[in-house]
Amino acid sequence: MIAITPATVLQRRSDVRYRRIEGEAVVLRQSAAEVLVLNEVGASVLELADGELSVGEWIDALAGEYDGDSASLARDVLAFAAELAEAGLLEPVAGGPEP
Amino acid sequence: MSFGAGFLRHPDLFPARRAGEPWGDRAVALDVAGGPYLLSGLAATQEEALRRRFGPLCGTAEAGGTATRVFRAPAADFLPIDTRGWEYTLDLDPAPDALRVAGLRLMARLDWTPALAGALWTPETAGEEWASVCENYLRLLTAHRLLEEGGALLHSAGVSDGESAWLLLGPSGAGKTTASRLCLAGGGTVLSDDLNAVLFGEGGARLRKLPFTGDLGERAGGGPRSVPLRAVLRLAQGEEEGLRPLSPAAALASLVAAAPFVNRDPFRREALLAVLERLARAVPAWEVTFSREGRLWAILQSIPP
Numbered sequence: 001m002i003a004i005t006p007a008t009v010l011q012r013r014s015d016v017r018y019r020r021i022e023g024e025a026v027v028l029r030q031s032a033a034e035v036l037v038l039n040e041v042g043a044s045v046l047e048l049a050d051g052e053l054s055v056g057e058w059i060d061a062l063a064g065e066y067d068g069d070s071a072s073l074a075r076d077v078l079a080f081a082a083e084l085a086e087a088g089l090l091e092p093v094a095g096g097p098e099p
Numbered sequence: 100m101s102f103g104a105g106f107l108r109h110p111d112l113f114p115a116r117r118a119g120e121p122w123g124d125r126a127v128a129l130d131v132a133g134g135p136y137l138l139s140g141l142a143a144t145q146e147e148a149l150r151r152r153f154g155p156l157c158g159t160a161e162a163g164g165t166a167t168r169v170f171r172a173p174a175a176d177f178l179p180i181d182t183r184g185w186e187y188t189l190d191l192d193p194a195p196d197a198l199r200v201a202g203l204r205l206m207a208r209l210d211w212t213p214a215l216a217g218a219l220w221t222p223e224t225a226g227e228e229w230a231s232v233c234e235n236y237l238r239l240l241t242a243h244r245l246l247e248e249g250g251a252l253l254h255s256a257g258v259s260d261g262e263s264a265w266l267l268l269g270p271s272g273a274g275k276t277t278a279s280r281l282c283l284a285g286g287g288t289v290l291s292d293d294l295n296a297v298l299f300g301e302g303g304a305r306l307r308k309l310p311f312t313g314d315l316g317e318r319a320g321g322g323p324r325s326v327p328l329r330a331v332l333r334l335a336q337g338e339e340e341g342l343r344p345l346s347p348a349a350a351l352a353s354l355v356a357a358a359p360f361v362n363r364d365p366f367r368r369e370a371l372l373a374v375l376e377r378l379a380r381a382v383p384a385w386e387v388t389f390s391r392e393g394r395l396w397a398i399l400q401s402i403p404p
Contacts, residue, residue, distance in 0.1 A: 019351060021351060
């Protein structure tokens with residue numbers, strides 16, 4: 001599992017294509033055959049991974065959208081970002097802090 | 100493995116353009132979804148084999164259509180392949196305006212400049228061997244033509260009661276043929292238990308019969324040609340039969356996984372996603388659990404129109 005901190009800046013890999021449909025997201029990688037379905041939080045994370053915002057800024061943005069305590073949201077987002085990076089959907093921005 | 104290396108003795112000599120020595124001067128126009136498809140440069144034996152396989156779907160060259168020229172290729176250009184237990188596959192090399200294809204006893208290319216057109220090189224001159232080579236090429240061509248028409252080719256079973264159709268999805272081994280047999284036994288019609296076309300018309304999404312079938316369905320016509328699509332179903336086998344609604348995203352994921360050839364093409368995947376998203380939003384989707392001796396056909400018919 002790749003270690004992700006709030007300072008990490010991630011972006012979607014260039015071969016990732018996705019569609020957001022009724023909250024969830026369907027994700028394809030051009031270099032792989034599998035198709036993934038992400039839940040609403042996962043879809044939001046994928047959308048926020050624009051290579052400019054840090055993971056900490058994602059957490060702040062999502063805190064305004066979802067109810068619940070901020071500590072568990074932060075934990076979930078960090079874990080989700082690591083999973084998406086592990087799955088090859090996200091990558092660290094070149095020159096940014098190493099995950 | 101580099102493109103073509105599994106099928107061709109000299110992949111580096113793959114034709115760079117749609118040219119070569121035609122087999123003859125015969126031509127056939129095939130009336131298949133997304134078509135017609137005009138195959139020219141055929142030998143008389145090749146034309147006969149196509150007419151035998153596709154029957155009334157074969158028309159004369161005057162019908163025109165998306166053009167494919169068929170050319171000779173020396174048998175020595177192809178590697179011998181032991182097909183016992185071999186799962187059929189094509190090697191694809193997509194580019195923005197072209198697609199190179201290598202397969203069992205075939206080379207082919209599609210070009211989109213100025214409009215979609217194809218070329219097929221093969222050493223097969225007659226009989227089932229040639230008809231199979233041609234059908235495998237046509238499956239690929241149909242997938243791309245349907246996409247241009249805002250539709251899709253889907254690895255699926257299509258069943259119908261004559262007024263509505265149901266599209267059954269699942270990977271190999273999920274039970275598409277078993278499900279098709281149950282629907283047949285219940286009084287339904289099988290459009291195809293292998294590949295079906297979905298197109299949009301004025302009334303919404305329609306399932307269009309294709310001559311590309313597995314064990315069930317008819318290659319040469321018969322039965323309904325096109326039927327309104329009532330539901331998309333992801334197949335699951337189990338003893339506790341029933342329906343569970345699928346979210347549009349889950350339906351879209353199943354549809355993308357079922358779209359052969361194009362879902363591996365980075366230059367045409369975006370268009371495929373758009374078409375299948377439209378389908379996922381337009382048609383209700385369910386996961387249906389069924390058993391081998393069960394009442395699948397009744398379950399499908401219980402889905403409201």
